[in-house]
Amino acid sequence: MSADDLLDALDPDQREVALALAGPVCVLAGAGTGKTRAITHRIAYGVRTGVYRPSAVLAVTFTARAAGEMRTRLRELGVGGVQARTFHAAALRQLGFFWPKVIGGAPPRILEHKATAIAEAASRLGLDVDRLAVRDLASEVEWSKVSLVTADDYVRATAAIDRPAPSGYDHQAVARLITAYEDVKTERGVIDFEDVLLMLGDMLHSRRDVAEEVRAQYRHFVVDEYQDVSPLQQFLLDQWLGGRQELCVVGDPSQTIYSFTGATPHHLLTFRSQHPTAQVIRLVRDYRSTPQVVSLANRLLARRDARGRGAAPLELVAQRPDGPPIGFTVYDDDDVEATGVAQRVARLVAAGTRPSEIAVLYRTNAQSEPFEQALAAAGIGYLVRGGERFFARREVRDAMVLLRGAGRSADAETPMVETVRDVLLSAGWSPEPPAARGAVRERWESMQALVGLADDLAARFQASYADFLTELDERASAQHAPTVEGVTLASLHAAKGLEWDAVFLAGLSEGLMPISLAETDAAVAEERRLLYVGITRAREHLELSFARSRTPGGRATRRRSRFLDGLWPEPAAASSRGRGRVARGGPLTGEFDAGLYDRLASWRSGVAVDAGLPAFTVLVDRTLEAIAELRPATLPELAAIKGMGPAKLAQYGATILAIVAGTAGTAGVPERSAAPSGSWVD
Known part of the structure; x- marks a missing residue:
């Protein structure tokens, strides 16, 4: 791409970032606004115009995955030689280089x-x-x-x-x-890992010769996720810079969720005061999520503090067309919630959504078990993010040994993807997934991820087998795992920086969101930001849920998260009308059986999801209210209710009567054996 092509690929705000080649620059980038695109195009544009020498640029971020993504994008833009690493990876490399010169011998082993x-x-x-x-x-x-x-x-x-x-x-x-x-x-x-940053920072601070050598090498710095920088990382960054201003930072105060580890948005929020000449650019066009998701995210932050404390959040502007409505569901207990979510996941997969594009997110790792069981029972593959590292798995280590060995005799005329498949066939991989679940399926999915990586490299770069091995070694070194085909189960913290087509936010009850340990105003504010991060992971489908009790038959003492007050749609029936049973027949009084209404609303939501239609097209709320009040026992009684025309009577009549009679079960609620006790779609 030419320099002009690079600029033409950006929106006006992103283009402003790319043109801001001289620091200091502060980019305030909301979720889904293309910040990685903006900063990689900035680097590429600087190289294309001769302002940057690739090897003089150091881009640092917080995860190996983000660093790997940055390197991949730069390579796609035709820019090689730029160092894109995590803080620890960059520091470890430099410490290993200078330790023999400054201290002598090999660096200590890392704990x-x-x-x-x-x-x-x-x-x-x-x-x-x-x-x-x-x-x-x-x-x-x-x-x-x-x-x-x-x-x-x-x-x-x-x-x-x-x-x-x-x-x-x-x-x-x-x-x-x-x-x-x-x-x-x-x-x-x-x-330990913190010592790596401390020792390198002290070395640069105390040894002028070392500092000059590093500063001569790296002249331009980019720091992603700057809202999560710790004082230690800022100290090292200051030593790298040595008072120079060639710094571009990118972050979003509304996504500060790691203060318990020492991360602080202070450096981002005070960047302008520390660098009075800094250019500040805002990215607010959201290309990731539908208007429905963006609206919910904006409304969540708008309610953050009635007293207006803290920095005003960036208000995102959705760029995608309308998507499906956001789902809000109440379940009886945790097991029912897990089963209900698994059923909804199954519908998405059946409709064509890849499992790897679906995530179930929760507040604590301890919440994963019921979802693991429910997905396994439904025959849906999954992976728990934060578990065993991909490259530490035995089958992956064994496969890599075989792949490297094949590199010595690989036929240059044979396409790379064929060679990879042949090698993995000998390791037990098969083109079709095994019918068995559990460890057998997980082993296959690990090797399938390697096949998928080969396919991806071949499609994008026409990579050779040697290129594939190089990419594999780089990813193993950086712990940048390829995509494993399965539904992701992850805590909200572990989901930071990721995105999926469909996201289920589960367990959104008080005590879990916000967590009961959040006792200060600052801690509660961070919990709200954590929920914001979860919402903004969704591209198209988003469902929020909680369970009224922890165990089956337990007391329904839970209530939904305070963060959702004013955001969670309230059914008029359940919130403002009576809850007693009403005799059949007679004029409508507005008082009806709220429990029956909930069951009818749950059934209606299931029908609407299956048909891909808005819920009101099945039956409107007023019709459900009338059914819940009059409790018809026969088709003629049901037909007398306004909204129950001949077509709807023929299609839904028997099921509705079964629900009213309390005999519906799974037959009365199609594909919803884990029917929630209340379900409303916004």
Whole structure:
């Protein structure tokens, strides 16, 4: 692409980003507004016009997947040599290069997990810990390090921000633990991931020769997801820059959801005051989601704080055509909710949506189990995001050994995709998925993802087998997994940066959203942003749900999240009318059986979904209210109700009478054996 072609591919706001080649630049980019497109075109335009030397650009982001996506897009734009890495990957590479020169010898081994060192440190201090306590203490140690809070300053710093200590411990004990943990690491000769950033930052700060070498190499910096930068990452970024202004940051304060790990939007919100000459550009055109999804997201943030505290959120402007209405469903209990969601997923798959384009999102990882069981029972493949890493799976490691071995004898005349398939056939892959579920299907899906990667590379780049192996090694190094065909189950935090055609937001009840641990105004505000992130993951289909009780037959004590007050459509029947049974016949009084209305509304929603029609085209609310009040027992009685014409009577009459009589079951509610107790579609 020529320089002009690059600009022509952008909207006016994105084009402004691409033209802003000299820093400092701050891009406030809402969800789905094409920020990655804008910054990769900016880099490519800088290279095309000769302003940037590719190897002088360092783009940093927060996940290996995002860094891999950036590298792929730059390659598609014909730009190679740009370093796109996570903070840790970039720092680790530089530390490994300079360590022999500055310290001597090889760098220390990195401690993959803090748990064993934390447990040993606690034992030395006589602290009683279990597995959960070790996890919480490890998180607190990590927070202190990324926040640049030393053991000596820990008590004062946590008191200043009213940060509670991990449950069961006081701040003094945690401060001692931080010191003991550092001692354990020193004795073992290991460092942790935070040390990588700390040591490199200190090296650049104290060694002028090292700093000059790095700054001579990297002259232009791009930082994605800048709202999630920690004080430690900002410290390292400052050392990389060395007072220079060639910096472009991209972020959205409304997507700050990691403050518990030390991330803070402070640097993004104060960027203009720190860089008075900065150019600020806003991206608000949403190309990801339908107007229905965008409207809900905007309304959620608009209600964030009646007192107007905090930065005003970006108001997204939908660019896509209208999509299906957003679903709002109440279920009796968690198991029924999981089964109901699985049934809705099955309908989408049957209608042509790929499982990998569907996600079920929830607040805590502990909520995944019923959805796993329900999807497995429905014969739908799934993957739990945050589980075992793709490249750590045994079948993937074994396949990669075979693929690398085949590279030494691969026939250059044989298409790359055929070679990959032949190799994986010998590893147990088959062109058709196995009928069995569980581990057998998961193993096949892992290898199928490798096949899919080969197909994708061949289609986009006409890649050779050597290119495929290079891509595979790069992805393994960066933990950038290919797409696995299955429904994604993930926590809302793990869903950040991802998107799907269809998203189910489950468990949206008080105590889970916001989480009961969110006791301060700031914590509740972050929970609202977390829900916003979940909503904006959906491109087309979005369904929100919660269950009234945790277990079957349990007390229905749950209520929906406070964040959805004013957003969740209220059925007039259930919210404002009586709930007693009314005798058949006679004039309508407006008082009817709300439970029966709910069951009728649930059935109507199922029919509408199956037919791909708005719910009101099946039967309008007023007709359902009349049925719930008059409780007809025969077809003539039903036919006397306004809205029940001959066609609807013939099509739905028997089912409606069965629902009224309480004998409907699964036959009365087509494909909805897990019928929710109340379901309304906006």
